[in-house]
Amino acid sequence: MTAMPAKPERKAAMRGGAITSTNFGLSGEHVALLDQMTRAARTEFAGDSERMDKDKWWPEDGFRRLAKLGILGASVPEEHGGAGLDLFSAGLIGQALGRVEASVATSWQSHDNLCVNNIYRNANEAQRRKYLPGLCDGTKVGAIGMTEPTGGSDALGGMKATARREGDHYVLNGTKIYITNGPIADVVLVYAKTAPERGNKGISAFIVEKDFPGYSRSAPFDKMGIRGSPTGQLFFDDCRVPAANLVGAENGGVAVMMSGLDIERAFASMSVLGIAERALELSVDYAKTRQQFGKPIGEFQMVQAKLAEMYVELEAAKLLCYRALAECNDLAEGEGGRGDIHMLTAAAFMKAGETCMRITDEAVQIFGGAGYMRDIEVNRLYRAAKIQEIGGGTKEIRRVIIAKELLRR
Ligand SMILES: Cc1cc2nc3c(=O)[nH]c(=O)nc-3n(C[C@H](O)[C@H](O)[C@H](O)COP(=O)(O)OP(=O)(O)OC[C@H]3O[C@@H](n4cnc5c(N)ncnc54)[C@H](O)[C@@H]3O)c2cc1C
Known part of the structure; x- marks a missing residue:
């Protein structure tokens, strides 16, 4: 199965990458990429979730399957073996994976963005030629x-x-x-x-x-x-x-690290959105079907209010995350790690993580006792949400960054 859009469609998706900070919606091509990747990832991985969670199991062929989906080296040019997408489109793949399986989204983004994209941006040509092909074809994990x-x-x-x-x-x-x-x-x-x-x-x-x-x-x-x-x-x-x-240069590691951090935070926010979207989707379905007092629980105003608030929180988070990633998309080489973009990406990551935690918490609540059972999907999402407030800089450190930038002005 080839999940990626064919090359001309992919190019169109990249042109759709003309999204800017003043255009907060997704283009038609972006929506198509997001939906297509969600369906493809669901086919490839959804059957594995319970075993992954129960046995802390990573499928031996996990990265080969990601390669089959055409999403390794998502933001690396095709001449180096990558998919040749822009950063924004690559982030949408993260959002799609987050909707389907948070463990896969996490391992994919650490490999693809933190390692592979970082090597592409900072390594010399010989290093790129030596390491990128294997990292992009699923034979090497980063x-x-x-x-x-x-x-x-x-x-x-x-x-x-x-x-x-x-x-x-x-x-x-x-x-x-x-x-x-x-x-x-x-x-x-x-x-x-x-x-x-x-x-x-x-x-x-x-x-x-x-x-x-x-x-x-x-x-x-x-x-x-x-x-x-x-x-x-x-x-x-x-x-x-x-x-x-x-x-990079000896003793120049901080430049490598800092130039990537803003991109990494904006990028990682996208799979967090996906987790929250899935929690809301499951909650709406459950509210329609679970009956108490002779009617679906979705007819009770308190449940309706929860769903409405979850939706509003999620949409607000999306605006900030899309904007931050769109601005990273246009970041010149070596920029980042300071100033407005540093503050904006920390803000997006903070909003995404905390929104995801709140939404998954309410999802468990809507599921009642069933939500407290470990093997149910909303419970997995709730447990997956907590790390989104810790990894890549805790929610406190995100506040430290924002406040520091504000007070520097
Ligand atoms: C599942 C998982 C995957 C990870 N993946 C990676 C990875 O691939 N690569 C990698 O390098 N790292 C990875 N990490 C590490 C992650 O980035 C760190 O755990 C995180 O940055 C927090 O560091 P710490 O755990 O040492 O907590 P600490 O720094 O010890 O923080 C403890 C508490 O103190 C608070 N705190 C600390 N300093 C301040 C301050 N100045 N102001 C206010 N509060 C403060 C923190 O917010 C936190 O609440 C991963 C972590 C986890 C759990």
């Missing part, structure tokens, strides 16, 4: 390793991982934690301090392969939600990384 046991919200200040140059290699030591796809990744973009005494100005980025000597990883953690998406620890014990795998 991850990003930033967080450490001592550095989460303060990822830069708390970073203890080091890399010292020895001839034509760097020797990495340290531990990364809570890394999405970590237990299954073939390629990890890792940050480590090459000049610890220089603080944030002494960080570098490296591409590490799973077979490099001195590299190992944990089994997947037992998480509250998105249990199918494997999250784990990475260990670097005198891990030898060829100097050719340094991404």
